[in-house]
Amino acid sequence: MKWSKLSLTTLIVLMVGLCAQNCEAQQKKKPAAQAFQWVNPLPERFKSDRLEHATFVSSSMKREVGYCIYLPEAYSESQQSAERFPVVYYLHGGRPGSELKSIGLVPLIDEQISSGKVAPMIYVFVNGGPVSHYNMPDREQAMGEDVFIKELIPHVDGKYRTIAKREGRGLEGFSQGGRGTARIMFKHPELFISAAPGGGGYETEKKISENDGYENPHLRFTPGYNTWDLAREYAKSPEPKLNILIHVGTKGFNYENNLAYMEFLDSLKIPYSKVIVPEAPHSAKVIYEKRGMEIMKFHEKKFAVARKGR
Template structure:
């Protein structure tokens, strides 16, 4: 074979490899970075502060690290040498897949109210909800977000930090997908939380799941009864232990109407709750916190105080 032909073949091979590499890069770019899931998402340096920490624990079920962010009020550091313990609010982020960084934009607002003395000091833990945020999907590898939270993260937090490690000192809150998660989890595990505040949840989707044999869509199916409608029906049979529930939603949010419908459903089941309807607020946890976040925080504070006084 002539030198010219060998050179031509070599050039063609290089060109084909180059085109293949470019195609792979193009394919990778088609998947937005926001859709990539990681169990650990380090806190960017620009977001680090003396009040907000990022940490990890090793999940016993998955044998891998799982990340979380934790807000510790100033009073926590000031009482390092004491035995003083603090209540905890676990915050469930919106969207899928999970990331412990998704809701930390609320921290400056939370810290402002606590530092100014408007509300008693409490810890906030920002949870990584897993591949299908806050839900268990046994048929998917490492997608048991609820179990990782309930069975592993909560015991880890209670073991590492000075928390009130009981129902009387534990709250649950979330927005959007996190609102759905909060509602599912509070009705499934009422023995764990004294204070619950689901916000902006997509209850119409949850109703669809209830009425369509667990299917949210053709590719996503949940176990029978594993939705906010059926779990509420089950809880309503006894209403025990008593849940303190405050539903919050903005009037301009796309889930506003189905939140109203879900509240009517709770009324029909005689499940008590309070509500925070935020005028002109869109589907945004941050804007709701800017407008009426103090009301949500004082709701948790009252429930923690009442539970403590009842002991």
């Protein structure tokens, strides 16, 4: 078939137009990533009597850092008393994320506590820094772990009626926050009575362990600063005893490497419990919808001793 110059030109124009429309549609589906910020105000739709956004001044960075805090109804009702409450620190997924990343869990958390199924506890949603929950000494204002451990925890214990000791403090997170939870629990077992890492990318952490700290050619962590090497170090002297609950969905893309990491913990004789959620994708919210009460009960059980002595 012979094409005239006119029809060929028309065809080219049509193809370019379709390509442009397709590219525009793809751009709409994938909005540009938002730049990292240490303070991210709470959107109006999330504001409630139970959830508030607050900040503190980081002494190391000389700037404000944001966090979100869930306070159960019992906390407000006991304002005139000296009653204190245990705290779960929740580490968000994503890189970077923010203190807002995981607050979609709050209605599910509040439902269990307000119904009396789980004893009242505070949840603090942490801002993990520009490389979520890692310390990055070679970058300015990027010591996410230290800001959490050395600054946020003392601030929360000073401002709110918490049980300010290991027996009243839990740690939890999902995805990138699951990795952070596992690293931090092995690095700071003296700070948390319970730790519940969820959906962590342990295959990536293993790569970091095996490649002198490199996650990729452009990102390197301090050698030994990963969930594999820190677990090995803890196993040499497993004190104080860690209470660990690993949770993951069978349809999540990190499911297989969570199974491999559990086998690794078995080889080190590090005990743990697990919640494996059939058909659940890589989603903390779906896991909480299906089995969240079990995760919360895990923390509650470990807090029991502290509650008796408060």
